[in-house]
Amino acid sequence: MPSAVPAVSLRDAAFGYEGRTRVAGLTADFPAGSAVALIGPNGSGKSTLLRGVLGLADLTAGGVRVLGESPARARRWVGSLPQADTRDVELPITLRQAVTMGLYRSLGPLRPVGREGRRAVDAALEHVGLGGLAGRRFGELSGGQQQRGILARALVSDPKLLLLDEPFNGLDRENREVLLGLVRELRAEGRSVIVSTHDLEIARETCTHVLLLSSGHSDDAPGHPAAFGPLDEALTLEAVAHAFQDATVELDHHTVTTSRETE
Numbered sequence: 131m132p133s134a135v136p137a138v139s140l141r142d143a144a145f146g147y148e149g150r151t152r153v154a155g156l157t158a159d160f161p162a163g164s165a166v167a168l169i170g171p172n173g174s175g176k177s178t179l180l181r182g183v184l185g186l187a188d189l190t191a192g193g194v195r196v197l198g199e200s201p202a203r204a205r206r207w208v209g210s211l212p213q214a215d216t217r218d219v220e221l222p223i224t225l226r227q228a229v230t231m232g233l234y235r236s237l238g239p240l241r242p243v244g245r246e247g248r249r250a251v252d253a254a255l256e257h258v259g260l261g262g263l264a265g266r267r268f269g270e271l272s273g274g275q276q277q278r279g280i281l282a283r284a285l286v287s288d289p290k291l292l293l294l295d296e297p298f299n300g301l302d303r304e305n306r307e308v309l310l311g312l313v314r315e316l317r318a319e320g321r322s323v324i325v326s327t328h329d330l331e332i333a334r335e336t337c338t339h340v341l342l343l344s345s346g347h348s349d350d351a352p353g354h355p356a357a358f359g360p361l362d363e364a365l366t367l368e369a370v371a372h373a374f375q376d377a378t379v380e381l382d383h384h385t386v387t388t389s390r391e392t393e
């Protein structure tokens with residue numbers, strides 16, 4: 131059921147690590163049931179914002195509420211798919227065991243999983259189209275299958291909000307289509323999604339809103355928002371050009387090379 135409580139509410143929020151702000155000036159309400167694309171150049175703070183929503187990066191200024199709670203309290207209801215290069219995929223376990231690990235956050239690692247838990251694992255595997263591979267060793271799956279397996283691990287605890295950090299990077303066409311379909315399904319089920327991506331087409335195909343982030347003007351300056359709003363309003367060439375200074379981006383099949391304004 132749609133809820134009036136925003137999935138994420140940011141009030142002049144800033145996030146960083148060890149006292150150093152990496153992304154700042156964030157004010158936005160991500161509506162419940164929306165899919166928000168986080169778009170910005172490397173280092174603009176997309177992952178840091180996602181970690182802030184998870185309570186894993188420090189809030190260095192302003193306020194953040196996640197599903198109406200503090201990030202720590204909301205954690206139980208938030209699933210996340212971290213960036214591929216930060217995942218540990220060498221675990222000597224089966225796909226089923228990897229997905230079962232997603233239950234531990236709500237159950238605790240020492241509680242038995244039980245019939246309901248096993249059913250949830252089966253459902254999550256079916257959801258990502260890997261029902262037939264449950265007994266396979268995780269490390270033997272293809273990169274795209276591993277990614278879908280990690281998504282199943284994020285889905286198994288029935289999250290209300292799902293954070294996907296560049297989930298389409300390095301995916302072949304087939305896995306990309308599966309993942310795109312999944313994001314649409316998750317929304318149809320009433321879940322909120324935040325997806326960071328460099329791919330504007332993906333944002334167009336799956337998202338309702340966009341938050342464009344711009345890099346700081348120097349290495350030390352934090353990233354900051356360039357635009358936020360419903361996709362059709364906020365994802366304009368002008369806003370993209372502002373966010374991606376000195377970069378080449380593609381929008382509606384046009385390649386746009388933007389350049390930093392002279393200061």
Ligand SMILES: Nc1ncnc2c1ncn2[C@@H]1O[C@H](COP(=O)(O)OP(=O)(O)OP(=O)(O)O)[C@@H](O)[C@H]1O
Pocket residue numbers: 147152170171172173174175176177178179
């Ligand atoms: N764990 C960390 N500790 C300290 N600094 C970090 C940490 N993670 C990221 N940073 C720094 O924070 C800044 C923003 O990085 P972040 O990964 O959030 O950007 P991004 O927009 O997600 O980039 P990319 O598109 O390359 O993934 C960078 O300067 C980065 O070096």
